[in-house]
Amino acid sequence: MEDGEVRRTTTASGHPAWLVGGHGTVRRLLTDPRLDVYHEDPAGAPRCFDSGPFGPPQQWTPDAADEHLRMRRLVGRSMSARRLAGLRPRIQAIVDGLLDDLAEAPRPADFHRLVSAPLPPLVLRELFGVPDDEGADFDGWLHDAISDHDPGRMVRGITGLSAYVGTLLQRRAAEPRGDVPTDLAAAHAEDPESWTMERLTRVACLVLLAGVGPTMDAIDDSLVRLSADADQWAAVREDPELVENAVEELLRLSAITAAGTRTPFGIPRWAATDVTVDGTTIRKGELVLLDIHAASHDERHIAEPDRLDVRRSGKSTLIFGAGAHYCLGAPLARMQLSILFHTLVGRFPAMRPAVPPEEIRPRDPRLAVGSTGLPVAW
Ligand code: HEM
Numbered sequence: 517m518e519d520g521e522v523r524r525t526t527t528a529s530g531h532p533a534w535l536v537g538g539h540g541t542v543r544r545l546l547t548d549p550r551l552d553v554y555h556e557d558p559a560g561a562p563r564c565f566d567s568g569p570f571g572p573p574q575q576w577t578p579d580a581a582d583e584h585l586r587m588r589r590l591v592g593r594s595m596s597a598r599r600l601a602g603l604r605p606r607i608q609a610i611v612d613g614l615l616d617d618l619a620e621a622p623r624p625a626d627f628h629r630l631v632s633a634p635l636p637p638l639v640l641r642e643l644f645g646v647p648d649d650e651g652a653d654f655d656g657w658l659h660d661a662i663s664d665h666d667p668g669r670m671v672r673g674i675t676g677l678s679a680y681v682g683t684l685l686q687r688r689a690a691e692p693r694g695d696v697p698t699d700l701a702a703a704h705a706e707d708p709e710s711w712t713m714e715r716l717t718r719v720a721c722l723v724l725l726a727g728v729g730p731t732m733d734a735i736d737d738s739l740v741r742l743s744a745d746a747d748q749w750a751a752v753r754e755d756p757e758l759v760e761n762a763v764e765e766l767l768r769l770s771a772i773t774a775a776g777t778r779t780p781f782g783i784p785r786w787a788a789t790d791v792t793v794d795g796t797t798i799r800k801g802e803l804v805l806l807d808i809h810a811a812s813h814d815e816r817h818i819a820e821p822d823r824l825d826v827r828r829s830g831k832s833t834l835i836f837g838a839g840a841h842y843c844l845g846a847p848l849a850r851m852q853l854s855i856l857f858h859t860l861v862g863r864f865p866a867m868r869p870a871v872p873p874e875e876i877r878p879r880d881p882r883l884a885v886g887s888t889g890l891p892v893a894w
Pocket residue numbers: 553588591722723724726727728730731732734783784834835836837838840841842843844845846848849
């Protein structure tokens with residue numbers, strides 16, 4: 517799709533939408549304040565899916581954007597570069613432990629079950645200071661809560677997680693420690709009227725839910741791509757300094773898309789007012805899909821866009837979005853991926869997929885990302 521091209525389409529759930537795919541236009545519109553995540557009538561608004569992050573918009577209120585900005589400041593401070601640097605040795609230890617399990621597993625081993633699925637929840641346990649004896653429940657709620665395509669399971673997970681996070685906030689209010697719930701509890705102590713415990717519980721759950729699924733999927737997809745390409749795998753193994761570059765390139769190629777190449781899909785935004793984009797008028801309330809997958813494969817932005825080249829430089833990925841909703845966990849996600857691949861290529865120099873790509877089933881059947889199982893050999 518060309519830059520500037522805004523195309524009329526119909527979403528998987530039968531709603532009208534505008535699809536945008538050129539890299540320049542997608543980036544520009546992600547940062548355009550006239551397109552937002554709010555709508556005056558969320559229940560009646562067009563959407564991609566009926567639940568999950570690609571579901572309906574949020575309720576518009578006059579304060580919604582300001583409250584969102586305050587949430588971002590609070591979470592951003594709590595996930596500071598300093599805190600993340602402190603986590604690095606713990607993430608390395610977690611990765612080492614998971615790869616020990618992988619090394620001992622009979623081959624072919626399921627990389628998804630042994631590594632991609634447990635890693636993000638284990639990292640979030642560190643960030644949130646979840647004690648070991650509560651970790652299994654925590655991981656279970658997280659996995660249930662991100663099952664967007666199975667609403668019953670999703671609601672069970674969110675209910676369990678919210679109750680647990682609420683108790684964690686109460687505990688940290690009584691006994692502070694150096695973790696995210698401590699910072700959230702401190703915000704409540706400073707300004708209990710605007711930072712109610714209920715609101716902070718929702719903020720904490722947002723961070724947790726946003727931090728699990730996409731990271732898991734990115735690990736799965738990156739592993740499939742890199743291990744299927746013996747030359748690129750060898751390049752990273754022989755020059756570990758390439759890992760950071762390789763992670764950017766793998767993230768670019770992993771940008772989310774829908775199952776079925778013709779299903780229109782993208783980061784959803786709703787027009788807050790009439791907006792004209794390169795000659796096309798999008799009316800207030802209409803849905804715009806910012807297709808970051810198409811944008812990441814736009815050959816006017818990047819040469820040979822479908823080819824994995826771990827030597828490509830530059831952080832051109834839109835996988836973390838851009839603008840007012842830019843992913844708050846991007847540095848943490850990058851850190852997990854780079855520690856994992858750094859360690860993996862050293863310890864498993866001959867890793868390769870044990871099944872052809874068409875046998876890998878996506879985690880969410882509506883999306884062509886992630887997996888439910890990833891057999892590998894080495
Ligand atoms: C490879 C892994 C990840 C990917 C691909 C990813 C992708 C994204 C994208 C595209 C958005 C913006 C959505 C929009 O514009 O509507 C977003 C937002 C967000 N992400 Fe991530 N994310 C990842 C990992 C994480 C992690 C590890 C965390 C935290 C632990 C996290 C926390 C968040 C939060 C809190 C938001 C909401 C920001 C806001 O609304 O202002 N993400 N993420």
